[in-house]
Amino acid sequence: MPLQNRCDPFGTLHATSAHGDMMGNRGGRIHDPDKKQLKSRRWASRAWICCVTDFRGRQHDVWGRTYTAMFFLDEVTALAAGHRPCFECRNRDAKRFATLWADAAGRSGRMMAGEMDDILHEERLASRESANAMGPKEIAALPAGTMVDIAGDAFAVKDGQMLPWSFGGYGRPEKIAGRSAKLITPAAIVQVLKAGFRPGWHNSATGH
Numbered sequence: 001m002p003l004q005n006r007c008d009p010f011g012t013l014h015a016t017s018a019h020g021d022m023m024g025n026r027g028g029r030i031h032d033p034d035k036k037q038l039k040s041r042r043w044a045s046r047a048w049i050c051c052v053t054d055f056r057g058r059q060h061d062v063w064g065r066t067y068t069a070m071f072f073l074d075e076v077t078a079l080a081a082g083h084r085p086c087f088e089c090r091n092r093d094a095k096r097f098a099t100l101w102a103d104a105a106g107r108s109g110r111m112m113a114g115e116m117d118d119i120l121h122e123e124r125l126a127s128r129e130s131a132n133a134m135g136p137k138e139i140a141a142l143p144a145g146t147m148v149d150i151a152g153d154a155f156a157v158k159d160g161q162m163l164p165w166s167f168g169g170y171g172r173p174e175k176i177a178g179r180s181a182k183l184i185t186p187a188a189i190v191q192v193l194k195a196g197f198r199p200g201w202h203n204s205a206t207g208h
Contacts, residue, residue: 009080018167050078080147143193148181169204
């Protein structure tokens with residue numbers, strides 16, 4: 001039976017046999033290591049990170065007695081769920097992410113991890129259901145790697161089209177024209193994408 005550790009773009013954890021390109025955690029342990037089940041809370045701290053699955057040969061007992069590992073289709077999915085790059089296993093990416101965040105905010109240098117975590121935590125808590133609907137022009141203006149919600153389904157914006165998301169990968173691209181959607185990716189991360197951050201995509205998005 002798969003663990004409930006696959007994260008969708010909305011930040012919800014599911015039990016599915018599909019594997020992903022990235023892993024991460026939410027600041028500690030939120031599962032019962034004996035029952036291998038999630039507890040009621042969905043984060044241990046505000047530090048929600050996105051990591052590589054292989055780092056310096058380290059071995060990790062998934063859902064053991066340390067942190068609760070969770071897995072994402074790709075970085076685009078992780079960012080939509082509100083996870084930022086890890087400063088340990090993805091130091092170069094994390095520094096670039098923090099620098100571009102500062103640039104977008106009109107600041108010099110880099111944002112501190114805690115600053116980003118506080119902002120993202122507030123944005124994650126904000127109800128996506130109350131978000132304003134965007135029309136085709138607004139959707140088309142979003143940077144590549146942004147996720148939007150259309151009638152409860154997630155789509156990734158890429159090259160003027162939308163790719164339908166699933167745990168197994170992206171489907172065939174669909175046209176933006178005539179569509180309306182709500183933003184899934186936190187607004188602060190959208191600004192980082194606009195500033196030039198290029199997230200990693202699952203190979204199913206290649207060629208779309």
